[in-house]
Amino acid sequence: MKNLLIADDDHHIRTLLRHVLTREGYLVLEAADGREAIQKLKEATVDLAIVDIMMPHVDGLQLCQYIRGTYDIPIILLTARQQLSDKEQGYLHGTDDYVTKPFEPEELLYRIKALFRRYSIASDDKIRLNRLVIDRKNYEISDGNDVLLLPVKEFELLAQLAQYPGRLFSRSELIELVWGTDYEGDERTVDVHIKRLRQRFIDYQDDFIIRTVRGIGYKVEMISP
Incomplete structure (x- = not known):
């Protein structure tokens, strides 16, 4: 189930969207201004943001720019402005789509699904x-601020585990998937690389952990916010 963030200072718009989106099976988070929206983004995983341009404290364009620089999620700008220059500013600040008020809820749903x-x-x-x-x-790992570069096999091992969170991989499976069927070393190399990954990501234990299942292998578990 996907989490959608609605950032709009109009209570009636938020109520309408909450009704329409929850009816479609989405979970809805609400923010009355850009500052509150930033806090919601930090507190929960958001899959898509619907952002009004005219908001107090932090406006929609500033919020859009913040989201684009920090998260990899779709953004829809929701606004009463219709001028081409306003739309241009929206796209320059990182929005993916642009819906002008008044709008049909069904149209917004189509755009969300697209x-x-x-x-x-x-x-x-x-x-x-x-x-x-x-x-x-690109063989890169980003936390929104910094880009982390790992040795190739460490990267491929983490990516393999992370692609299937919660799934247990045996050491022999990981050897075959990461090092290849013609690898002539033993399975202890997996343990060595796992140890290095845990050391590298010790500051990210609030995001995920690599769990050892004794006698079998490893799995990645995501930590719920």
Whole structure:
């Protein structure tokens, strides 16, 4: 079930969207301004944000820019503005789509579903572990602020485990998947690489842990916020 964040200072708009989106099976988080929205993003995993431009404290464009620089989620700007220059600013600040008030709820639903399809295709090479995003295409791991570069086998081992959170992999499976069927070393190399990964990510234990299942192998478990 996907979490959607609605950031809008209009209580009636938030109520309408909450009704429409929960009816479609989404979980809805609400924020009355950009500052509250940032706090909601820090407290829970959000899969898509619907953001009004005109908000107090932190406006929609600032919030959009913050989200784009920190999270890899779709953004829809919701606004009464119709000028082309306003839409241009929205896209320059990182929005994926733009819906002008007044709007039909069904149209917004179509756009949400289309964005999820687009992001699903685009994110095939990306794996999220709460704050961390593993980019398998570029061999990078980002926490939203810094990019972490790992030795190739450590990266591939973590990506393999993280792609299937909760699934137990035996040492022999990991050897075959990461090192290949022609690897001539023994399975203890998995233990060595797991130890290194735990040391590297000791500051991210609130996001995920690598669990040892004695006598079998390892699995990644995500930590619920």
